[in-house]
Amino acid sequence: MAKLNLDKQEAEFLGKTIRTWESEGLVDKETAEKLQSTYEVKGFDWRRLAQYSFWVALASGMVAIASLIIDDAVLKWLEKLYDTPDIIISIVSAILASLLFLEGNKRKKIYPERVFSNESIIFFGILLTASSIAFLGKTFDNGKGHFSILFLLSVLVYAALAWKFSSRLIWAFALVSLGSWFGTETGYQTDWSFYFLGMNYPLRFVLFGISLVLFSFLMLRFSMLNLFRELTYIIGLLYLFVSLWLLSIFGNFGSLEDWLEIKQIELFYWGIISLLFSIAFIIYGIRFRDHIAREFGISFLLINLYSRYFEYLWDITDKTIFFGIMALSFWLIGRKAEKIWNLEFLKK
Numbered sequence: 001m002a003k004l005n006l007d008k009q010e011a012e013f014l015g016k017t018i019r020t021w022e023s024e025g026l027v028d029k030e031t032a033e034k035l036q037s038t039y040e041v042k043g044f045d046w047r048r049l050a051q052y053s054f055w056v057a058l059a060s061g062m063v064a065i066a067s068l069i070i071d072d073a074v075l076k077w078l079e080k081l082y083d084t085p086d087i088i089i090s091i092v093s094a095i096l097a098s099l100l101f102l103e104g105n106k107r108k109k110i111y112p113e114r115v116f117s118n119e120s121i122i123f124f125g126i127l128l129t130a131s132s133i134a135f136l137g138k139t140f141d142n143g144k145g146h147f148s149i150l151f152l153l154s155v156l157v158y159a160a161l162a163w164k165f166s167s168r169l170i171w172a173f174a175l176v177s178l179g180s181w182f183g184t185e186t187g188y189q190t191d192w193s194f195y196f197l198g199m200n201y202p203l204r205f206v207l208f209g210i211s212l213v214l215f216s217f218l219m220l221r222f223s224m225l226n227l228f229r230e231l232t233y234i235i236g237l238l239y240l241f242v243s244l245w246l247l248s249i250f251g252n253f254g255s256l257e258d259w260l261e262i263k264q265i266e267l268f269y270w271g272i273i274s275l276l277f278s279i280a281f282i283i284y285g286i287r288f289r290d291h292i293a294r295e296f297g298i299s300f301l302l303i304n305l306y307s308r309y310f311e312y313l314w315d316i317t318d319k320t321i322f323f324g325i326m327a328l329s330f331w332l333i334g335r336k337a338e339k340i341w342n343l344e345f346l347k348k
Contacts, residue, residue, distance in 0.1 A: 018036055086135045087135070093132035097128035101161060104121035104165070104167075105165045122169055133157065148184035148187075151180040155177045166227060172231060179208065182204070194255055200250070201254075209243055219232060230292070244274040275301065279301065280297070282298055
């Protein structure tokens with residue numbers, strides 16, 4: 001039987017538990033020794049190092065490109081390229097993006113274990129796709145400023161590519177582009193006024209997030225969409241809860257000037273709505289064992305509670321008492337989280 005490969009903290013906890021069972025007579029010495037031999041402490045977490053290394057590599061690459069662009073020699077070269085037709089840049093970007101997608105997909109089949117390097121190649125393909133669509137938009141720009149069409153086009157392109165290459169990363173960009181299209185299209189339809197059907201941007205995106213969450217449940221009926229269902233659910237909840245949190249702070253005000261004229265206490269009902277959503281998702285997550293809903297609910301419940309504290313009590317509370325309460329509350333949260341983790345670890 002293969003041994004469990006545990007990290008140091010998990011191994012220490014399990015070892016202590018087995019020793020406690022043995023001392024209390026729940027298991028005999030022989031059984032305790034057998035249990036102790038079923039796991040081992042894993043070595044260095046190379047997977048996480050690889051993940052962080054590729055993140056650093058991508059960030060460093062972007063910084064390098066930015067540094068290159070501001071170089072005088074490169075600036076002069078770019079000036080010569082300034083007159084290059086936008087359609088040519090769009091086509092070249094599309095060709096390069098296609099090559100990167102094909103290479104990334106081929107490497108996923110040949111080297112499936114190289115998750116992060118494969119995704120890095122696809123990520124640069126995504127950036128070049130965005131460049132291609134942007135310059136295509138400049139080519140056919142009629143001066144009306146209806147650039148939300150470009151975001152809609154990118155949604156269709158990214159969705160098709162995600163389907164073709166079975167890539168969650170590309171699907172994530174399709175959903176981000178969908179949100180960008182929704183925001184810019186509602187702005188364009190109202191001539192960039194503060195409200196759309198009486199709603200400011202956070203309130204609009206509350207409805208958008210709800211729609212995306214409902215769509216993720218609809219995806220359960222189609223097996224072909226199973227690969228993207230959970231990611232759609234997570235991004236939908238992210239849109240929903242971040243929008244609710246912003247709504248609890250700014251209310252349904254479209255301009256900063258209007259918001260500054262009112263007292264924060266006048267927006268308390270938006271905070272209550274946000275808290276009720278968090279509590280509802282916590283209950284739903286516990287009831288139906290949906291850990292994603294539960295964790296979103298708990299996280300944003302805490303974020304909302306601390307936001308309300310800063311809004312209403314910061315100015316009237318002694319700072320020593322304030323940070324003392326912060327320290328105690330997070331210590332209690334940590335203790336509770338540790339107990340929950342221990343229970344879940346034992347179940348595993």
